[in-house]
Amino acid sequence: xxxxxxxxxxxxxRAHTHAALLDATADCxxxxxxxxxxxxxxxxxxxxxxxxxxxHFSSKAELMGATVEYVSDRCELEFREAFAAMPVEERxxxxxxxxxxxxxxxxxxxxxxxxxxxxxxxxxxxxxLQQVLERFERNVTxxxxxxxxATASAPESRAIVRFCFAALQGAAIADDLGLDDEAxxxxxxxxxxxxxxxNTISTTVPAPAPTEETVQP
Numbered sequence: 001x002x003x004x005x006x007x008x009x010x011x012x013x014r015a016h017t018h019a020a021l022l023d024a025t026a027d028c029x030x031x032x033x034x035x036x037x038x039x040x041x042x043x044x045x046x047x048x049x050x051x052x053x054x055x056h057f058s059s060k061a062e063l064m065g066a067t068v069e070y071v072s073d074r075c076e077l078e079f080r081e082a083f084a085a086m087p088v089e090e091r092x093x094x095x096x097x098x099x100x101x102x103x104x105x106x107x108x109x110x111x112x113x114x115x116x117x118x119x120x121x122x123x124x125x126x127x128x129l130q131q132v133l134e135r136f137e138r139n140v141t142x143x144x145x146x147x148x149x150a151t152a153s154a155p156e157s158r159a160i161v162r163f164c165f166a167a168l169q170g171a172a173i174a175d176d177l178g179l180d181d182e183a184x185x186x187x188x189x190x191x192x193x194x195x196x197x198x199n200t201i202s203t204t205v206p207a208p209a210p211t212e213e214t215v216q217p
Contacts, residue, residue: 021056024046034117061127064118069135072136082099096194097168097190113169
């Protein structure tokens with residue numbers, strides 16, 4: 001008997017093309033760098049037509065901004081999932097810094113760093129990135145407020161997240177340049193600050209609510 005392949009809806013095809021373009025853009029940025037990445041490279045890597053690219057993104061800056069948002073969302077999800085998988089007693093601010101570092105030093109974040117540098121001299125790209133990064137910062141600050149409720153009431157909570165990100169970005173750049181000792185020093189200082197803050201502010205994370213499997217009759 002011949003099986004009939006289930007056809008994707010138009011919305012599913014659009015979503016697939018959209019994701020393929022973003023994945024291809026991130027890959028090209030990591031492999032080639034921003035200066036050597038053209039839209040022709042991206043559409044070849046994504047396996048789509050130029051018309052499909054223009055249908056989804058009206059400019060290269062818009063595509064790059066969407067890629068940063070896409071990569072940032074992926075990094076944020078990766079962090080939440082990895083942290084949630086830790087035993088409750090290990091979910092400290094210091095461990096959060098270490099987990100964030102694993103993301104910052106990975107190849108995915110290299111795509112974001114490429115665009116940070118390019119935005120310095122590209123006003124259109126800079127305007128798009130500012131909006132995306134402001135949203136990302138709000139999301140991460142909200143994540144930390146959930147993971148560490150005691151820090152949410154601290155007036156400097158947003159500044160703490162900003163400082164952490166700035167330090168990790170610097171460490172990531174040093175790591176990419178082969179300055180391992182400098183990257184290690186930055187991480188060591190940041191871990192020490194996180195440990196000190198964790199001892200100053202209560203960072204007890206509530207235990208997860210019991211599931212049906214764990215509730216005793």
